[in-house]
Amino acid sequence: MTMVVRLIALLTLGYLVLPLVVVIGGSLTDTRFLAFPPQGVTLEWYNVILRDPTYINSFMISALLAAAATLVAILAAVPAAIAISRYDFKGKAMLSALLLSPLVLPHIVLGAALLQYGASIGLIQNFPALLVGHTVIVTPFVLRTLLPQFSRDQVSLEEASRDLGASAWSTFFLVTLPQIRSGLISGAIFAFITSFINVELSIFNTTAELNTIPVQLFNYVQYSVDPSIAAVSSITILAAVAAIILIDWLIGLNFLSDQ
Amino acid sequence: MSQSRTTILWLLAFPVCLLTAFFVMPLSVVLISSFTSGEGQFTFGQYGRILLDSYHWDVILVTFRLAVLSTLICVLLGYPLAWYLVRIVKWRSWRRACVILLILPLFTSNIVRSFGWMILLGRTGLVNEFLVSFGFVDRPLRFLGTETGILIGLVYILLPFMVLTIGNALAKVDPALEQASRDLGAGSARTFFSITFPLTAHGVLAGGIIVFSMAISAYVTPALLSGGKVTVLAMLAFQQYSTVFDFNYGGALSITLLVFTIALIGIASWLAKPRTPELEGK
Numbered sequence: 001m002t003m004v005v006r007l008i009a010l011l012t013l014g015y016l017v018l019p020l021v022v023v024i025g026g027s028l029t030d031t032r033f034l035a036f037p038p039q040g041v042t043l044e045w046y047n048v049i050l051r052d053p054t055y056i057n058s059f060m061i062s063a064l065l066a067a068a069a070t071l072v073a074i075l076a077a078v079p080a081a082i083a084i085s086r087y088d089f090k091g092k093a094m095l096s097a098l099l100l101s102p103l104v105l106p107h108i109v110l111g112a113a114l115l116q117y118g119a120s121i122g123l124i125q126n127f128p129a130l131l132v133g134h135t136v137i138v139t140p141f142v143l144r145t146l147l148p149q150f151s152r153d154q155v156s157l158e159e160a161s162r163d164l165g166a167s168a169w170s171t172f173f174l175v176t177l178p179q180i181r182s183g184l185i186s187g188a189i190f191a192f193i194t195s196f197i198n199v200e201l202s203i204f205n206t207t208a209e210l211n212t213i214p215v216q217l218f219n220y221v222q223y224s225v226d227p228s229i230a231a232v233s234s235i236t237i238l239a240a241v242a243a244i245i246l247i248d249w250l251i252g253l254n255f256l257s258d259q
Numbered sequence: 260m261s262q263s264r265t266t267i268l269w270l271l272a273f274p275v276c277l278l279t280a281f282f283v284m285p286l287s288v289v290l291i292s293s294f295t296s297g298e299g300q301f302t303f304g305q306y307g308r309i310l311l312d313s314y315h316w317d318v319i320l321v322t323f324r325l326a327v328l329s330t331l332i333c334v335l336l337g338y339p340l341a342w343y344l345v346r347i348v349k350w351r352s353w354r355r356a357c358v359i360l361l362i363l364p365l366f367t368s369n370i371v372r373s374f375g376w377m378i379l380l381g382r383t384g385l386v387n388e389f390l391v392s393f394g395f396v397d398r399p400l401r402f403l404g405t406e407t408g409i410l411i412g413l414v415y416i417l418l419p420f421m422v423l424t425i426g427n428a429l430a431k432v433d434p435a436l437e438q439a440s441r442d443l444g445a446g447s448a449r450t451f452f453s454i455t456f457p458l459t460a461h462g463v464l465a466g467g468i469i470v471f472s473m474a475i476s477a478y479v480t481p482a483l484l485s486g487g488k489v490t491v492l493a494m495l496a497f498q499q500y501s502t503v504f505d506f507n508y509g510g511a512l513s514i515t516l517l518v519f520t521i522a523l524i525g526i527a528s529w530l531a532k533p534r535t536p537e538l539e540g541k
Contacts, residue, residue: 001447001448002347004339005339005342005343005347006343006347008336008339008340008343009339009340009342009343009344009347010343012336012337012339012340012418013340013357013360013361015336015415015418016360016361016363016364016415016418016419017360017363018375018379019372019374019375019376019378019379019415020363020364020367020371020372020375022375022378022379022385023371023374023375023378026378034378036378036379036384036385072277075273076273076274076277077274079269079270079271079273079274080270080271080274082270083267083270083271087263087266087267087270089264089267095271095275098275098278098283099274099278101282102278102282104472104520104521104524105517105520106476106478106493106516106517106520107478108476108478108493108496108497108513108516109286109289109476109496109513109514109516109517110282110285110286112289112496112497112500112509112510112513113285113286113288113289113513114281114285115500116285116288116289116292116500116506116510117284117285117288117289118285120288132277132280132281133281135277135281136277136278136281136282139274139277139278193366196368197366197367197368197369197370198368199368199369199370199478199479200478200479203501204500204501214368214369214370217368217370217371217374218370218479218482218483221370221373221374221377221483222482222483225374225377225378229374230374230378233370233371233374233375236367236368236371237363237367237371240363240366240367241363243366244359244362244363244366245359248355248359
């Protein structure tokens with residue numbers, strides 16, 4: 001019985017890894033068409049991509065957008081998390097439900113909604129239009145990882161700090177922030193990734209000049225498939241591996257452990 | 260008291276304004292326009308169009324069929340994998356590697372993952388090459404542009420969510436309960452079906468509903484793997500905004516999608532609450 005479970009599990013793991021291996025393998029092919037297993041090994045396609053200004057441009061926009069959305073999300077989520085975990089007030093449950101609800105909303109619906117609403121206030125097909133959408137969907141990621149970081153024992157430390165004459169701001173930066181740091185960092189990484197790989201929201205507000213990497217890939221892949229696309233995709237896969245190793249190193253990935 | 264009220268107001272001002280302006284307001288606009296006719300009158304007609312048109316019933320049917328099948332397959336593949344990771348793997352480094360492999364797809368774009376399947380499932384792709392050379396089929400099968408192709412892609416995208424949800428439920432089951440069942444003479448199958456599975460059923464249901472709701476609203480994967488030959492609900496809604504420019508009708512489709520999703524997530528979070536406190540309070 002255990003053998004059967006082991007077999008299914010290993011085959012399923014293979015199924016999860018196969019497409020990523022194929023994309024990375026395909027990016028190394030020597031041929032002009034996409035071949036897997038690759039025929040010959042070359043890094044030429046990476047060279048092609050890195051010389052293409054439209055890719056570099058989209059990559060910069062994606063990175064800037066993800067960084068800006070993460071930053072604004074932190075500025076919104078940290079005070080919200082403090083209010084929710086440190087104070088009692090009417091409508092608290094409803095408020096946290098509202099702040100977390102973008103997590104379950106289909107992105108394509110929010111994208112369409114922001115397009116229609118943005119059209120009426122001139123917030124359309126520009127960087128701020130992309131930014132507000134991305135901020136809305138990534139804020140709950142930061143909030144969700146922050147909330148468990150606020151514990152009851154911190155309150156007495158904060159009170160001690162205030163009693164010893166520190167201002168509210170110094171108390172926040174010197175006492176509270178160091179204790180929520182790991183949650184803040186992992187929330188920020190999740191937020192950055194979520195923004196960086198988003199298609200459904202961005203696709204409504206991108207143009208030929210203002211394009212993100214995933215939307216550019218999406219538009220390209222629908223018409224043709226060649227090794228340069230595999231090279232761009234591989235770069236994003238390697239970036240994802242780096243991000244996971246970073247999270248593992250910072251906070252430790254202890255999903256599914258016994259404890 | 261009043262000082263803490265001022266503090267709360269300051270703390271909440273920015274997050275609440277942000278969400279109101281760019282989340283609540285846009286969705287309200289969509290909700291209102293879904294009840295508006297082309298001439299600006301109040302109407303239920305947009306929803307009537309969805310219900311009365313047989314083409315849309317076909318699209319809804321395809322969307323639901325894909326969502327049901329991907330959920331079932333995710334449970335069938337996800338449970339053994341979760342079991343393997345939680346119960347069978349003893350070597351911590353290997354488990355950690357498996358968890359990284361499991362969440363790596365979640366950190367890569369749907370595009371990249373679907374693109375991998377576009378390469379694999381093509382006429383001369385690895386899957387067909389394998390099937391033909393081992394004699395499973397005579398000539399290459401067509402996957403791209405079929406529901407089977409979309410299904411393979413959807414299961415792939417959604418499986419990690421299922422494994423994580425089931426795995427978390429499984430990790431909370433005390434192996435001593437299973438041991439007791441075995442000691443009392445139950446076989447491994449009986450132990451599984453009368454002890455372990457019931458204790459993880461809420462995890463399976465919650466994972467199933469998360470997967471189902473994500474499958475219903477999926478856009479990128481069906482769009483890429485269908486090659487335009489199969490249409491699902493999210494693609495229909497997107498068309499209304501991007502090519503037809505019928506915001507009222509698009510709004511009705513979006514709200515339909517949203518209602519399905521919210522209802523399912525609501526049920527999932529209700530089910531995910533642990534039902535058996537006397538067994539959990541060990």
